[in-house]
Amino acid sequence: MQCDYFDAGTCRSCTEMGVPYLVQVARKEEHLRHQLSAFPGVEWLPSFSAAESGFRNKAKMVVSGDSVSPTLGILDADGLGVDLRACGLCSPGLTAAFPVLADFISSAGLTPYDVPRRQGELKYIILTESPDGEFMLRFVLRSTLQLARLRDTLPRLQAALPTAVVISANIHPEHKATLEGEEEIILTAQESLPMRLDALTLHLRTRSFFQTNTAVARELYRQGTVWVDEVSPASLWDLYCGVGGFALHAARPDREVTGIEVSAEAVASARLSAEEAGLTRTDFVTADATTFVRDAGSVPDLVIVNPPRRGLGAELAGLLQNSGVRHVLYSSCNAVSLAKDLARMPGLSPVKVRLMDMFPQSHHYETMVLLERRDA
Structure with a gap:
């Protein structure tokens, strides 16, 4: 991608501008493999990338x-x-x-x-x-x-x-x-913007978060749904669920799904989407993720986590480590904090990893990891 603003020195926000796009992706793959080098035996799926320009929504x-x-x-x-x-x-x-x-x-x-x-x-x-x-x-x-x-x-x-x-x-x-x-x-x-992804429509209110790259967000939810269906949990939590992207895509008539999000506005959006889709066994709760897990009397078969850049942190990672949950699907926008969280959960081993290039022209990217309990 060529940018007149970058060439003129007017804007330098895109740190990888001018680097061939395939080289950008290769660098990100190398960085991710280095961060996760302490976890051998992982299945690495092909990286996903879409357009290198014109992608921001x-x-x-x-x-x-x-x-x-x-x-x-x-x-x-x-x-x-x-x-x-x-x-x-x-x-x-x-x-x-x-x-x-x-x-x-x-x-x-x-x-x-x-x-x-x-x-x-x-x-x-x-x-x-x-x-x-x-x-x-x-x-x-x-x-x-x-x-x-x-x-x-x-x-x-x-x-x-x-x-x-x-x-x-x-x-x-x-x-x-x-x-x-x-x-x-x-x-x-009208108070919410319909975000139609495949057969599901998410509702975005003014102060709710949504991924800035629609094409990669669509693939992110597709991949998450495939991994969830492969292990076929009867119940799952989606922590930091936002407007419910992962939870709603993974919902099934025979599956109990609960999304947890601190933003009441995002929860209202997710509930509207669930109602429109007829997902009667899918619910959303306004709560802090760590507090919710700490206070829960039991855990589901699978937990999805999509934390901010700082990651889960020691307390929540420790709660998941000691919870007995069988599988965790971790979507991360920061491989450094991801690696720290994985080290805090030694009983949950990464089995599949996929890089999603959500942010071309920068060094940032999204990572999806499927974890499986191996300490039983």
Whole structure:
């Protein structure tokens, strides 16, 4: 992939830009094998990769400049806006929407936030595209000062971008390097974005997590489902389940499935998907994963874990190690923390591993590991 922004030194976010894509994947495979070198006898499945460009379904764009000529992209070292509307990582749908949004910001008179001066209102736009080409659009504002103006001009935006089916305003009053605040105001009748993956539709609400690479997410859930069906558990937990991707795909009429997620909004989304799919033996619980496992009186046949980059940590890994669970399916976005967690669970041996290249042009990747208890 060639990038004018990278070549000009305007943006260096993609650490592997310019490296041939097959070389990128080979480097990731080498890194993963090194991290898991303490676990011999593993079956290594072929790595999965999709497009090396145009794969991102979500864009988090800093809004800067002024209302006449806003920039959408990142900030430079001085806190000034760098426009990245033609970023090659973004899907064609996202790229086509950026000029429409820039024009709307100007016509609506929304004032971009000036970081050095701490003035202005509009900090970010967060745009997510569904597999069907619909959008969730979130305006991150410093306050509610321009909220009335945003509401008044909403029909104009919906006419210009009719595929934006969910639009909201997030209120983020603090001056710090975080993306969003606690208050979310939905401006449309529709509150969730349908994410159709094969025969299953997941529902994404404004503050719920979804993988940024739809093609790889689809394969991630397919592979997880294959491994779950191979061991055929009668019951399973999906820890850190998010909007229920793994749990819902692995659900069967004769299988008890419970998803555990700390975000109540994500749990509401997962429950809606389960109801639409008629999955009467699938439920979702709002709870901290470690607390849930620690307080549970018994364990299922299989546990799926998809933790954040920090991994499971010593306590949760120890609870799984001592639980007697027969199989664990671990989806990891950080091979270093993955290796640490596997070492904390010596009774659960990795039997299958697959690399999923979720993040081309970077050194990041996703790893799937199937663990089997060998200490019985």
